[in-house]
Amino acid sequence: MKDLHALLILSFPVLGLFAGDHGLVTFIVGLVFINMLLASGLNLLYGFSGLIPFTFAGIAGISAYICANLVIRAGWAFWFALPIGCIAAAVVGLLLSFPAIRLRGFYFALSGLVIQSALTIAFVYFPAYTNGDTGITSIPKPVVAGMPVASPWFELLIGAAAAIGAGGVALLMRSRIGSTLIAIREDEDLCRALGIAVTANRCLAFFLASLMAGLGGAIYAHFVGFISPRGFDVLVSLNLWLMVAVGGRGTVTGPLLGALILTPLPYVFQQYSWLKDVIYGAAIIAVVIFLPGGLQSITFRKSA
Amino acid sequence: MTSQQPLFQATAISKRFGGLQALVDVDAAQRPDELLGLIGPNGSGKSTFVNIMSGTLKADRGEVWLQGQVISGMPQHEVARAGLSRTFQAIKIFRELSIMENVTAGLLGHGIGPAAALERAREALDRVGLVSDTTLKAGRLGLFDQRRLEFAMRLVARPKLLMLDEPVGGLNPEEIRAMIALITALRDQCGIFIIEHTMKVITSLADRVMVFVNGRKLIDDKPSVVLRDRAVIETYLGA
Amino acid sequence: MLMIRELTVNYGSFLAVDGVDLTVNRGEIVGLIGPNGAGKTSILQVIAGIVAPTRGRVFYEDELINHSDPRDRMLVPETRGVFGMMSVYENLLVGAYSCKERVEIRGRMDRVFRLFPILAERRRQLVNTMSGGQQQMVAIASGLMGAPRLLVLDEPSIGLAPVVIKDIANTLSTLRDDGLTILLSEQNAKLATSISDRIYVVQAGRIQMTRSTKGLDDDPEFVESFLSLS
Numbered sequence: 001m002k003d004l005h006a007l008l009i010l011s012f013p014v015l016g017l018f019a020g021d022h023g024l025v026t027f028i029v030g031l032v033f034i035n036m037l038l039a040s041g042l043n044l045l046y047g048f049s050g051l052i053p054f055t056f057a058g059i060a061g062i063s064a065y066i067c068a069n070l071v072i073r074a075g076w077a078f079w080f081a082l083p084i085g086c087i088a089a090a091v092v093g094l095l096l097s098f099p100a101i102r103l104r105g106f107y108f109a110l111s112g113l114v115i116q117s118a119l120t121i122a123f124v125y126f127p128a129y130t131n132g133d134t135g136i137t138s139i140p141k142p143v144v145a146g147m148p149v150a151s152p153w154f155e156l157l158i159g160a161a162a163a164i165g166a167g168g169v170a171l172l173m174r175s176r177i178g179s180t181l182i183a184i185r186e187d188e189d190l191c192r193a194l195g196i197a198v199t200a201n202r203c204l205a206f207f208l209a210s211l212m213a214g215l216g217g218a219i220y221a222h223f224v225g226f227i228s229p230r231g232f233d234v235l236v237s238l239n240l241w242l243m244v245a246v247g248g249r250g251t252v253t254g255p256l257l258g259a260l261i262l263t264p265l266p267y268v269f270q271q272y273s274w275l276k277d278v279i280y281g282a283a284i285i286a287v288v289i290f291l292p293g294g295l296q297s298i299t300f301r302k303s304a
Numbered sequence: 305m306t307s308q309q310p311l312f313q314a315t316a317i318s319k320r321f322g323g324l325q326a327l328v329d330v331d332a333a334q335r336p337d338e339l340l341g342l343i344g345p346n347g348s349g350k351s352t353f354v355n356i357m358s359g360t361l362k363a364d365r366g367e368v369w370l371q372g373q374v375i376s377g378m379p380q381h382e383v384a385r386a387g388l389s390r391t392f393q394a395i396k397i398f399r400e401l402s403i404m405e406n407v408t409a410g411l412l413g414h415g416i417g418p419a420a421a422l423e424r425a426r427e428a429l430d431r432v433g434l435v436s437d438t439t440l441k442a443g444r445l446g447l448f449d450q451r452r453l454e455f456a457m458r459l460v461a462r463p464k465l466l467m468l469d470e471p472v473g474g475l476n477p478e479e480i481r482a483m484i485a486l487i488t489a490l491r492d493q494c495g496i497f498i499i500e501h502t503m504k505v506i507t508s509l510a511d512r513v514m515v516f517v518n519g520r521k522l523i524d525d526k527p528s529v530v531l532r533d534r535a536v537i538e539t540y541l542g543a
Numbered sequence: 544m545l546m547i548r549e550l551t552v553n554y555g556s557f558l559a560v561d562g563v564d565l566t567v568n569r570g571e572i573v574g575l576i577g578p579n580g581a582g583k584t585s586i587l588q589v590i591a592g593i594v595a596p597t598r599g600r601v602f603y604e605d606e607l608i609n610h611s612d613p614r615d616r617m618l619v620p621e622t623r624g625v626f627g628m629m630s631v632y633e634n635l636l637v638g639a640y641s642c643k644e645r646v647e648i649r650g651r652m653d654r655v656f657r658l659f660p661i662l663a664e665r666r667r668q669l670v671n672t673m674s675g676g677q678q679q680m681v682a683i684a685s686g687l688m689g690a691p692r693l694l695v696l697d698e699p700s701i702g703l704a705p706v707v708i709k710d711i712a713n714t715l716s717t718l719r720d721d722g723l724t725i726l727l728s729e730q731n732a733k734l735a736t737s738i739s740d741r742i743y744v745v746q747a748g749r750i751q752m753t754r755s756t757k758g759l760d761d762d763p764e765f766v767e768s769f770l771s772l773s
Contacts, residue, residue: 180412186398195384195413195461321672345704346676347661393675393702447579473701476578476730501704542706
């Protein structure tokens with residue numbers, strides 16, 4: 001039943017592709033799918049494993065920059081650059097976070113903030129690779145059979161990636177590893193006493209989530225065509241985190257809902273940017289007070 | 305020959321926390337067929353000893369063997385996998401997860417597949433006498449049932465030694481009687497080690513009792529001898 | 544001093560206390576005994592002003608106190624309620640927060656340290672580095688620091704070594720002789736009856752019976768059903 005809901009939410013943006021004019025709406029659809037993918041990955045860390053990951057956007061950024069560089073400078077095809085970017089991002093992310101993974105919740109979050117800041121600074125101060133604050137422009141669309149992928153196929157492709165990502169997380173959480181991560185989230189000391197290798201499992205979750213961050217980051221780079229350090233800073237991490245929290249953490253549909261609702265908001269209120277912030281703030285407060293389970297708990301009413 | 309090998313052996317265990325010497329040169333051992341008790345004044349190092357045995361803390365000096373295997377220096381989860389399970393003074397269960405999820409969690413670190421896990425879980429719940437609906441959230445259980453659940457979570461992994469830290473704290477007399485019966489029934493499953501303050505539990509269950517005072521082992525003998533010892537009465541039981 | 548009439552406490556749909564009548568006279572020690580989940584903690588929390596009764600009246604010194612400020616009623620909860628990141632000394636200071644006189648606080652602290660010499664030795668030690676039983680002592684000592692006129696203790700003997708329990712029993716008796724009124728709940732029925740002047744037996748949210756502890760030894764039936772374990 002829940003899977004059906006997830007599929008529904010995943011398909012919803014497709015409607016936007018029939019808007020005819022392949023302009024802003026189509027662009028937003030693509031972004032929604034990218035955020036669905038990213039939010040699902042962040043949910044793996046936050047919702048299911050209980051780790052607050054401030055570094056998520058930074059890791060996505062590593063993949064974006066690597067992928068863009070491989071395609072633009074080294075002339076690689078997107079399809080080969082993509083896996084390299086993802087794995088590199090995941091490995092770097094894991095290496096940077098490894099010392100922090102053994103820390104408890106709050107301290108892990110704090111060190112995440114530091115690492116994210118370091119990544120943003122790295123993006124700015126290695127202009128040879130990142131072009132600094134100016135960013136990298138004219139990132140080409142991926143090429144299939146000699147032709148760059150056009151709308152709406154590109155957006156549908158991203159949608160497929162989002163579906164695979166969400167599906168992968170769903171499958172993982174139903175496996176033994178998933179049960180283990182949930183147990184660690186609930187009480188890590190008890191887990192150790194029961195024979196569970198807490199740190200090793202957390203590293204695995206971090207690596208997998210980072211892969212998804214990398215996937216989303218690389219796709220973003222080639223979809224939007226432009227990347228800069230601002231696009232992968234701590235505010236972006238927080239934004240994704242908000243999508244997970246508002247949508248409903250620890251569920252499969254939660255991040256999908258959150259991405260669906262929060263992604264278009266800045267564009268809808270483009271003329272009244274202050275309104276967008278007010279709405280964001282109100283949304284956070286409302287969800288915290290009235291819907292601790294997130295928006296997805298409205299659709300699934302638990303029996304008493 | 306294996307029946308002669310001690311269930312566990314700890315030699316010259318010492319542990320210091322800043323300015324506080326929690327344990328000083330403690331030797332302890334348990335035979336496979338006996339139930340060992342540990343009593344002593346508050347702050348005498350009892351829980352610290354269990355923490356060191358279970359790998360939660362590292363001893364400054366000394367070694368621990370479990371059935372001949374060195375476990376001192378192993379991280380907690382590996383000690384648990386080696387067969388030493390422990391419970392905590394304050395009940396620790398996954399309150400938000402169901403009873404069944406709690407018990408099967410006891411096998412997550414032990415590489416047992418889901419079907420076999422379910423089987424073992426049912427068996428363990430049966431042994432501890434927990435008959436509640438297993439889909440219930442564990443936090444809804446009463447105190448005694450929560451303790452039963454704790455036991456089931458350990459038994460499911462078939463430990464060699466089960467160390468219980470004040471298992472009857474907060475239980476009323478009737479429940480304490482039931483707990484004594486339960487622990488007696490578990491003796492054929494695994495070796496049992498108990499820290500307790502309730503003398504009835506110690507005298508009913510323990511074949512041998514160690515007394516810790518100020519981080520040292522004061523005496524190590526049958527309960528009847530220990531509870532009549534002058535120093536024990538003075539420092540621990542009260543006149 | 545304390546009179547409770549038809550106290551009912553609901554937590555959502557769960558009936559914890561069902562029409563309880565209870566009296567505590569000044570200078571008495573009253574014990575509540577009964578199994579877990581019987582409602583003892585809820586009753587104590589209402590008296591301490593932590594939980595509001597769903598129905599019923601609580602009179603303290605002839606005043607209706609259902610929603611009032613529990614200034615001289617101190618509760619030492621079962622969960623200890625000590626501040627782990629603070630030292631023993633700091634925890635005791637917190638216990639005396641309503642008192643402004645430094646001399647008075649000093650006096651109370653000396654008294655408490657005399658009762659619990661281990662705490663005197665370790666006054667600078669962080670509480671979360673202490674053993675469970677020692678934390679329990681800090682909790683009780685902290686309650687005493689408030690110099691309440693009614694001291695309410697929820698299962699004070701948990702995790703305490705027998706000699707400490709005996710000391711606390713003596714301490715409570717001494718405090719009662721000095722004018723303190725005490726209400727405590729205990730699983731250790733024998734302990735409760737040995738210090739209390741009167742006991743209430745609580746079960747399933749109701750008072751099953753109440754009696755004075757005088758001549759308890761001559762009542763084998765009572766001893767059998769409630770006191771068979773030390």
